[in-house]
Amino acid sequence: MMRLAAAVLVAILVGFPVSVMPGPPVTWLAAVALVMAGAGVALLSVTLVTVGASLALIAYTIALVIVQPAVDPVAAIGIAVTLVILLALVHFADRVHGAALGPGVIATQVRQWMAIVAAGALAAATLTMVAALLGAALATATLPMVVAAAALGALLTVAGVIALTTREDPPRVS
Amino acid sequence: MSWRPTALNVSFLTLAGWALFLGLLTGRADLVVIAIPLIVALAAGRRTAAPSPVQIHHAVSAERVLEDERLTVTVTIRAEGAAPLVELLEPLPPRVELERGSHHAFFSLRAGEEVGWEFVLRCGSRQRLRLGGPHVRLWGPLGLAAGEARFRAPQTVAVYPHLTSLRHPPRPVRTQTYVGNHVSPAQGEGIEPGDIRPFAPGDHVRHVNWRATLRHGALHVTQHHHERNADVVLLLDTLSDVGPPGASVVDAAVRGAADLAAAYLARKDRVGLIEYGGQLRWVKPGSGRAQFQRLLDTLLDASVVFTYVTRDLDLVPPRILPPQALVLALSPLLDARFVRAASDLTARGFDLVVIAVSPAPAARAAVRPSPVADLAARLWDLERRAELDAHRRRGLSIVPWDGVGPLDAALASLSRPRLRRTLAR
Numbered sequence: 001m002m003r004l005a006a007a008v009l010v011a012i013l014v015g016f017p018v019s020v021m022p023g024p025p026v027t028w029l030a031a032v033a034l035v036m037a038g039a040g041v042a043l044l045s046v047t048l049v050t051v052g053a054s055l056a057l058i059a060y061t062i063a064l065v066i067v068q069p070a071v072d073p074v075a076a077i078g079i080a081v082t083l084v085i086l087l088a089l090v091h092f093a094d095r096v097h098g099a100a101l102g103p104g105v106i107a108t109q110v111r112q113w114m115a116i117v118a119a120g121a122l123a124a125a126t127l128t129m130v131a132a133l134l135g136a137a138l139a140t141a142t143l144p145m146v147v148a149a150a151a152l153g154a155l156l157t158v159a160g161v162i163a164l165t166t167r168e169d170p171p172r173v174s
Numbered sequence: 175m176s177w178r179p180t181a182l183n184v185s186f187l188t189l190a191g192w193a194l195f196l197g198l199l200t201g202r203a204d205l206v207v208i209a210i211p212l213i214v215a216l217a218a219g220r221r222t223a224a225p226s227p228v229q230i231h232h233a234v235s236a237e238r239v240l241e242d243e244r245l246t247v248t249v250t251i252r253a254e255g256a257a258p259l260v261e262l263l264e265p266l267p268p269r270v271e272l273e274r275g276s277h278h279a280f281f282s283l284r285a286g287e288e289v290g291w292e293f294v295l296r297c298g299s300r301q302r303l304r305l306g307g308p309h310v311r312l313w314g315p316l317g318l319a320a321g322e323a324r325f326r327a328p329q330t331v332a333v334y335p336h337l338t339s340l341r342h343p344p345r346p347v348r349t350q351t352y353v354g355n356h357v358s359p360a361q362g363e364g365i366e367p368g369d370i371r372p373f374a375p376g377d378h379v380r381h382v383n384w385r386a387t388l389r390h391g392a393l394h395v396t397q398h399h400h401e402r403n404a405d406v407v408l409l410l411d412t413l414s415d416v417g418p419p420g421a422s423v424v425d426a427a428v429r430g431a432a433d434l435a436a437a438y439l440a441r442k443d444r445v446g447l448i449e450y451g452g453q454l455r456w457v458k459p460g461s462g463r464a465q466f467q468r469l470l471d472t473l474l475d476a477s478v479v480f481t482y483v484t485r486d487l488d489l490v491p492p493r494i495l496p497p498q499a500l501v502l503a504l505s506p507l508l509d510a511r512f513v514r515a516a517s518d519l520t521a522r523g524f525d526l527v528v529i530a531v532s533p534a535p536a537a538r539a540a541v542r543p544s545p546v547a548d549l550a551a552r553l554w555d556l557e558r559r560a561e562l563d564a565h566r567r568r569g570l571s572i573v574p575w576d577g578v579g580p581l582d583a584a585l586a587s588l589s590r591p592r593l594r595r596t597l598a599r
Contacts, residue, residue, distance in 0.1 A: 050185040054192050061196040061205060076204040080211035083189055088215075088316045091182050095261065095280075095317065102281035102289055108258050109282075112315045116218045120211025127210055131203065147198060150206070154194045158187065161216045 002093035003041055009086040010037040010049075013056050016079050020063035029059040037086075044094040046087060053083055073128045077121050084120060088113050177225065177319040186216045186318070219318030226255025226285075232307050232327040239297055241336040244273055249291045249308060253283035259313035262291065267305070269298040269420045299420030300428060300474055303331040334470050335429040340437035340582045344573075345590045346404035346500035347525045354403025355441040364398040371397060405446070405459050405496045406438045408469075411505030411512045412451030415478045417536025426577030427504040427531050428473045433581055434502055435469045446494060447472055450487065450512060452479030456494045487515050501526045506533045513565065520569050527588065528570055530562055531577045 014034045017026050037052025039045070060079065092109060190212040197205030228251060235246035251260060264277040275293030283289060297303060307327035313320050349358045357366045370386050373393030386394040408431045415424045431447070438445045439461060446459030447469050457465075457472050487495070495501070501524050505512050519526050534551050541547050562572050575584040 046182060046185050050188055053189055057189065057192050057196065057205075057208070061200055061202070064202050064204060065200050071203045073204065073207050076207035077211065080193075080208045083208070084186075084211055084215045084316075087182065087185050087189075091180075091317045095313075098276070099261075099278035099280055100276035100291070100293075102279065102291075105259065105280050105282045107282075112258060116215050116315055117211065119218060120214035123214045124207050124210035128203075128207055143201075147201075151198055154198075154209070157213055158191065158194075161187070161213060161220075 002089060002096075003044070006041040006049075006086060006089050006093065007038065009082055009089065010034065010041055010052065013037070013053060013079065013082045013086065014059075016075060016082075017056060017059035017063045020060065020069060021067050026059050026063045026066075029055060029062065033059060041090060044090060044097060046091050046094065049086060049090045053086065073125065077124050080124065081117050081121055084117055085113055177220075177314060177321050179220075180317055180320050182317050183216065183219075186212050186219075190216070215316060216318065219314055219316040225312045225321040226253055226257055228253050228257060228260060228283075228310060228312070230308065230310065230325045230327075232305075232325065232329070234305060234329055234331055236331065237329075238332045238334065240334050241297060241299055243297060243333075245295045245297055245303075245331060247277075247293055247295060247305065250288060251281060251283065251291065252288040253285065256285045257281075257283040257312055258315065261311040261313060262308045263311075264293075264308040265306070266295070267301075267303055269301060270303065271296045271298060297331070297333040299333070299425055300335045301333050301420075302474060303333050305329045305331065332471070332474055334474065335425075335432040337436050338429075338433050338580060338582070340433050340585065342582055342586045342588075343434060343437040343441075344500065344502065344527050344585060344588055346406065346443070347590070348498040348500075349400075349402035349404050350444065350498065352403045352442075352444075354401055354443055356402055356404050356443075358400040358402040360400045360402075361397045362400045364400050366399040366401070368397040368399045370394050403441070403461070404438075404443045405499035406434070406443050407446045407448060407459060407495055407499045407501045408434060409501055409503040409505075409516075410447065410449045410451075410473070410476055411503065411507075411509065412449055412476055412478050413509035413512050414506065416506065416508070416533035416540075418540045421536055421539050423506045423508075423531050423533045423536050423577060424476060424478065426536065426575075427506075427529075428476050430504050430529060430531065430575065430577075430581045431473055432470060435466060439463075439466050445469065446499070448487070448490060448494065449476050450485075450515060451476075452481040454485045454489060456490060458494055459496065459499070484511055487519065495524075497524070499524070503528045504531060505529075506531050507561070507565070508533060516570055517568060520571075526571060528565075528572045529581070529584070530558075530572050530574050532558065532574065533577075534558075535576055535578050 014030045014037070018030050033052045033055035036055060037049050040048030040052055190209045193205050193209035193212065197203065197209070231250040233248045239245055247264065249262060251262070253260070260281045260283060262279050262281070266272065266277055273294040273296040277293055279291050281289050307325040310323045310325055311320055346356060349356050361368055370383050371394065373382065373395050377395045381395040383394050383396040410427055410431055412424055415422045417423055435445045442461060444459040444461045445465065447457040449455040449472065455472065457468050501519060503516055503526060505528060507513055507528070507530050516526060516528055534554055538547065538551055562574060566572055573584055573588045575581055
């Protein structure tokens with residue numbers, strides 16, 4: 001059941017770049033992404049799913065660069081939500097494979113995932129709106145400056161996340 | 175217990191990094207937007223508060239079971255705070271199979287909630303089963319952080335060999351002084367009639383043999399034999415072993431020894447045990463249920479211990495190996511030291527019966543079936559028959575047993591001298 005849900009998410013993920021540009025070379029790369037992610041779902045391997053998702057992301061980028069459509073934040077948030085749920089689902093399915101599940105385990109997990117995904121989507125929507133408002137103010141700024149500022153911001157964000165995830169809490173013996 | 179990041183963080187960071195990199199490379203805002211929920215998930219998945227303590231109670235249904243019996247393990251978990259995902263894993267010891275349920279489980283607990291978890295194990299072969307308690311792992315949201323601990327509740331379960339009743343255990347040639355089930359050559363109180371002799375003052379009237387009295391014209395009485403017990407010493411060969419754990423020759427010999435001990439103790443005999451191997455261990459002959467428990471506990475630990483030192487049975491004190499005892503040796507007769515020891519006991523006048531446990535079935539269980547293995551097994555069988563015949567010619571009383579079939583059937587072929595006739599000579 002969890003494999004089926006993950007397979008549906010893989011199909012949705014691969015469908016995004018194909019919907020932007022339904023033709024070569026995007027379809028080829030999307031097919032490779034589908035195979036890799038599909039194998040990851042079948043084997044419950046997060047690594048393979050990550051590789052497949054990365055390929056799907058590259059295919060989406062190529063499609064955007066070739067077709068040059070208008071910016072679509074809704075589709076972007078959709079891709080991000082799919083990625084988050086797909087990774088969490090495959091990881092969870094791998095952990096619980098062959099184990100007994102107590103009552104309410106899956107419901108609790110789904111609730112948690114939905115809360116985090118909703119927070120992420122809300123943050124993305126808010127930042128998109130803020131960026132749209134700031135667009136007018138930054139119209140006079142040169143592109144390299146904006147890119148440098150964005151890169152620095154991204155770097156600080158990633159560094160902050162790594163610092164958060166690697167910090168050890170004081171031990172608490174149960 | 176403390177939270178630690180899991181490998182899933184790398185996947186999230188990889189995809190967020192790809193989205194940001196491609197966004198900056200192409201100047202497309204869509205790709206930067208994709209990275210935002212991934213980064214939010216990374217931040218949200220990280221747990222900052224310490225995991226809520228979890229209390230675990232671990233219990234087993236029995237401390238002593240027989241082979242192939244079921245053992246129920248019950249684990250009760252109680253969380254003081256909310257624990258959205260608790261993972262429990264009880265490592266299974268070797269030669270134990272999961273009969274029902276799972277030894278790996280996930281639970282979602284609310285604050286103060288208590289959940290019970292139960293699974294059934296089948297204990298395959300004799301051993302001291304050590305259950306150390308489950309590993310506990312608390313998972314954070316999305317599986318991005320986990321806290322681990324080991325709940326230590328060491329519990330030992332004794333898995334004794336499965337017992338089969340024996341109807342024809344070898345009859346001892348010599349008896350002891352205590353009341354038992356064996357007919358003694360000594361005359362006295364008993365139910366087994368013996369010789370007839372003329373009446374003497376002091377004889378009971380109920381012993382008068384009226385038929386002999388009428389025939390001889392004078393009072394005659396029937397004498398009776400005592401029913402006495404015997405000393406039986408089980409000599410277990412642990413110098414060599416063949417076969418996979420749980421189905422080896424020593425395991426078969428241990429099962430046979432347990433069956434013999436149960437049979438003789440039920441006949442009120444005194445039973446002792448000598449483990450003749452790398453370490454020489456023994457149990458003094460005794461009777462009763464406590465003695466049976468002692469023997470089973472000693473048999474449970476019987477195994478091959480490698481040593482360069484060869485010990486002799488001369489080291490065994492006479493109270494452990496009484497001269498009048500029936501010695502039942504269980505051995506594959508693969509080690510020349512044991513054959514020497516058995517021959518030495520026979521030469522010293524001990525009443526010795528060797529139950530030769532065949533190593534072929536145990537060896538066959540350890541190798542893949544093939545025509546070559548079949549041929550090798552047949553050749554080995556022929557070779558063993560020749561060896562056993564040679565031992566018989568040297569005076570050893572040998573009963574071949576394949577270690578798989580019933581021991582009773584193998585012992586039925588053993589012809590033993592009747593007790594009275596032996597001593598009458």
